[in-house]
Amino acid sequence: MYKRDRLKREVNVGGILLGGAADVRIQSMTNTDTHDAKATLAQVMELAKAGCDIVRIAIPDKTAVVPFGVVVEHSPIPVVADIHFDYRLALESVAAGASKIRINPGNIGDSSRVKAVADCCRQAGVPIRVGVNAGSVERDLLAEYGAPTPEAMVKSALRHLVLLENADFNEICVSIKADTVTDTIKSNKLIHEKCDYPIHLGVTHAGTTYGATIKSAAAVGSLLAMGIGDTVRISLTDNPTEEIRVARDILKSCGVMDGIEVIACPTCGRCRIDVIRIANEIEERLRGIEGKLKVAVMGCVVNGPGEAKGADIGIAGGDGSALLFMKGEPMYKVPQERAAEELYKMAMNILTERNE
Numbered sequence: 001m002y003k004r005d006r007l008k009r010e011v012n013v014g015g016i017l018l019g020g021a022a023d024v025r026i027q028s029m030t031n032t033d034t035h036d037a038k039a040t041l042a043q044v045m046e047l048a049k050a051g052c053d054i055v056r057i058a059i060p061d062k063t064a065v066v067p068f069g070v071v072v073e074h075s076p077i078p079v080v081a082d083i084h085f086d087y088r089l090a091l092e093s094v095a096a097g098a099s100k101i102r103i104n105p106g107n108i109g110d111s112s113r114v115k116a117v118a119d120c121c122r123q124a125g126v127p128i129r130v131g132v133n134a135g136s137v138e139r140d141l142l143a144e145y146g147a148p149t150p151e152a153m154v155k156s157a158l159r160h161l162v163l164l165e166n167a168d169f170n171e172i173c174v175s176i177k178a179d180t181v182t183d184t185i186k187s188n189k190l191i192h193e194k195c196d197y198p199i200h201l202g203v204t205h206a207g208t209t210y211g212a213t214i215k216s217a218a219a220v221g222s223l224l225a226m227g228i229g230d231t232v233r234i235s236l237t238d239n240p241t242e243e244i245r246v247a248r249d250i251l252k253s254c255g256v257m258d259g260i261e262v263i264a265c266p267t268c269g270r271c272r273i274d275v276i277r278i279a280n281e282i283e284e285r286l287r288g289i290e291g292k293l294k295v296a297v298m299g300c301v302v303n304g305p306g307e308a309k310g311a312d313i314g315i316a317g318g319d320g321s322a323l324l325f326m327k328g329e330p331m332y333k334v335p336q337e338r339a340a341e342e343l344y345k346m347a348m349n350i351l352t353e354r355n356e
């Protein structure tokens with residue numbers, strides 16, 4: 001499983017631990033109007049059902065705090081209040097039951113305001129996330145570095161962290177989000193070296209689903225492979241529940257999270273079965289089912305079982321039939337038209353047995 005480069009401080013977000021040796025948590029953010037508690041709660045419920053661990057909600061103004069409180073009251077998962085600039089909204093969101101606040105203390109005014117937010121969060125046992133991105137870097141740092149470089153973003157984040165530390169507050173998570181893969185990797189490596197707070201990974205303004213998935217998998221996957229990162233939010237210009245599906249798949253493919261993985265060969269001139277259709281069908285039918293299993297769909301019996309030795313079960317195409325195999329060892333043949341159904345049944349049997 002996930003081997004962290006270095007264990008970070010553990011913070012508690014409404015009963016969900018972030019950092020330390022805790023699982024990498026999946027987060028998302030609602031995109032409904034926060035003033036509409038019913039619509040926002042419906043989306044929170046959908047996100048929770050999809051596997052979201054922690055959800056963030058924007059608090060654009062004072063009138064959003066009451067509906068935010070309603071959502072918090074009924075939410076099955078911890079809710080984070082996302083605040084920009086107005087420290088009073090942070091105080092009110094904590095009073096409304098927020099499990100975490102996302103705010104940059106350098107943007108809220110003098111140290112008395114920072115202290116007020118820190119004291120309020122400390123008393124309520126609510127952590128704070130400092131979240132820096134290219135758009136939030138201060139003017140003097142932009143002048144110094146010429147652009148929102150990874151170094152500038154890290155320096156900005158460290159400034160915010162120091163303000164909280166000066167207010168004797170350490171229940172902190174930190175995120176630095178860039179819109180390119182290289183800047184995301186570089187800035188997170190730097191902040192990882194410089195602080196012991198849990199790191200929230202993500203690419204900002206990543207784009208529409210296809211492109212953002214590739215970008216996020218490259219950036220977040222690379223960092224996780226280095227053992228860096230405690231929680232992820234995959235930003236997609238799409239329904240937020242899609243973010244959860246992509247986040248889970250990235251975590252599974254990095255070996256950070258257990259799950260069902262369907263592998264398939266790319267097919268070639270030896271292929272004897274409709275790999276594309278069967279692999280898609282199996283993936284769709286197994287989607288959302290809990291458990292750990294690797295299922296393979298391979299085009300030919302010549303190479304398929306051997307190439308997919310690492311899979312728990314699989315099928316490989318033969319002449320008019322499909323060979324079912326387990327850990328690379330042949331089991332039995334079925335007619336090709338029953339291949340997908342047989343593989344699915346076998347997968348479900350194994351998953352049921354493992355759960356018993």
Ligand code: SF4
Nearest residue numbers: 265268271299300303
């Ligand atoms: S498993 Fe067979 S069909 Fe698939 S790529 Fe390998 S050789 Fe080709």
